[in-house]
Amino acid sequence: MFFREKKVKDRSYLQIVENNRVNGRTQQRVIGTLGRLDHLRDSGKLDDLITSGAKFSEKIMVLNAHREGSLHETSKLRIGGPLVFERLWKETGCRDAIRNLIQDRKIQFDIERAIFTTVLHRLFDPGSDRACEKWMKNYSIHDTSELQLQHFYRAMAWLGEEQKDTGTSIKEKIEEELFQKRHDLFSSIDMVFFDTTSIYFEGEGGETIGQYGHSKDHRPDLKQMVVGAVLDERGRPVCCELWPGNMADVISLIPVAERLKKRFGISQSCIVADRGMISSGTLNWLEDKKHQRPYILGARMRKQKEVSEEVLSRAGRYEEVYGERKKHGDPSPLKVKEVWVDDRRYIVCYNEDQAEKDRDDREKILVSLEESLKNGSKSLVGNKGYRKYLKVSGQSFEIDIDKAVQEERYDGKWVLRTNTTLPAREVALKYKQLWMVEDLFRSLKSVLDTRPIYHKCDETIRGHVFCSFLAMVLMKDLKYRLETEGNNLEWSDIIQDLDSLEELELEQSGKRFILRTGLSGCAGEVFRAAGVALPPTIRKIDNENAVPTSF
Secondary structure, eight states: EEEEEEEEEEEEEEEEEEEEHHHEEEEEEEEEEEHHHHHHHTTTTHHHHHHHHHHTOHHHHHHHHHTTTTTTTEEEEEEEHHHHHHHHHHHTTTHHHHHHHHHHHHHHOOOHHHHHHHHHHHHOOOHHHHHHHHGGGGBTTTOOTOOOOHHHHHHHHTTOOOETTTTEEEEHHHHHHHHHHHOTOOOOOOEEEEEEEEESSSSOOOOOBOOOOTTSOOOOTSEEEEEEEEETTSSSSEEEEEETTOOGGGGTHHHHHHHHHHHHOOOEEEEEGGOOOOOOHHHHHHHHHTTTOOOOEOOOOTTOIIIIITTOOOOOOOOEEEOOOOOOOOOEEEEEEEEEEEEEEEEEEEHHHHHHHHHHHHHHHHHHHHHHTTOOOGGGGGHHHHTTTTTEEEEEEOOOHHHHHHHHGGGTTTEEEEEOSSSSSHHHHHHHHHHHHHHHIIIIHHHHSSOOOOOOSSHHHHHHHHHHHHHHHHHHHHHHHHTTTTTTOOOHHHHHHHOOOOEEEEEETTTTEEEEEOTTTHHHHHHHHHHHHOOSSEEEEETTTEEEEEE
């Protein structure tokens, strides 16, 4: 039954109407006409009627009592994150990949639930496994009530476990199953993007994986591990490689290319990587007829003699890819030029905005150096950016003007080496997509706060980092769904608004109810993108079996 406004000439009347099904069709029947709508409103009789009827509605009574603060609140749990990411956990294949691996194992706790809870923790409040055990008590996560701290440690060890008989790891099997779910026999990957980063340890860094090496975090005093990530052309994580901290970038690309072919059948996709990966050995391997892999690699402009002396010296007209920025949000200006040295193809890229910035930065450094040298200060010598513009003169230093002039030829430029037949503009644009890997690493280190790591065993360290990889799988999937619907949302807003959605367990006159709070911010868009339905606003709990029943 419902209220209906009935208009008769210039007057409106309020009726109570019900729907009935007659011969397969819906018919409405007027139960009664309450009077003129304006009279009912003005006299206050409509308010009295609704208030009187509300006494017989358990749902409205609960809402009013909660609003007045007269209900006893027995618990309060956050539900936004668990609802959305539980769906993504299932649809990306993460849940089934783990369950398939443990179905024949005699494990005394639900390891899949422990891993999902850890991944969810990374997304919402990153921290240690010990922190995760306490954090989960404020969230409504299915089938986790029996989980203890030891279970999280054991789950991390299982994830990082390497099987000596097959030479593979649990991590790798999960990655391969996720890849197979996303790609069928008729889909191909044209591009893969690869880069590395380092993650330092506060402790010893396991038995072997923690080593001293080149630190991208500027912490050479601490042991670290090296993490490599491969993404497909849509920016979705394919796999991650976990190496000891003394692994050099320059020797990392070949084993990754070999493993991509062996594990995923990716043999003809173009590999895109930055200048840290390039070496004569790597290039020879990629161009060898046995392998013949298409590639786009950043070149070292200053350290490679062929690039600095020949490629950058060649004359030729630039092709404009993007012109001068007209408004905020326009792509950076970009020009490209193709240069051949014998049978080797290079693409010189030029950004006018970056060139201007490079000039300004250099001028500021030279002015600062000049002032410091006048005062006899030698403290700037320890700064790498400043030191390259200095030269020794007797017992003191002076500015190296020739070096400053030489640096001008590099302003706003970067050089690529490729064996593809793609147009020069396409080569440059594909290389610029490496930002996706850089963005993933920023997420790993800031949003997911993977570091520092205190685990003592190699396998638990690998599992700890791999949980962040799984979190990235869910993050990328959700972002893609949102972007498909035209929603470009900040990740911090997504997490904050999902975290504000709660369910409260209330008690009144011996009866128990669950009340869901309202959506805030962008939570509605996130639920729609994930395809998740919201629970009812109020549900009554059946005291006999404690099952909530919606009104």
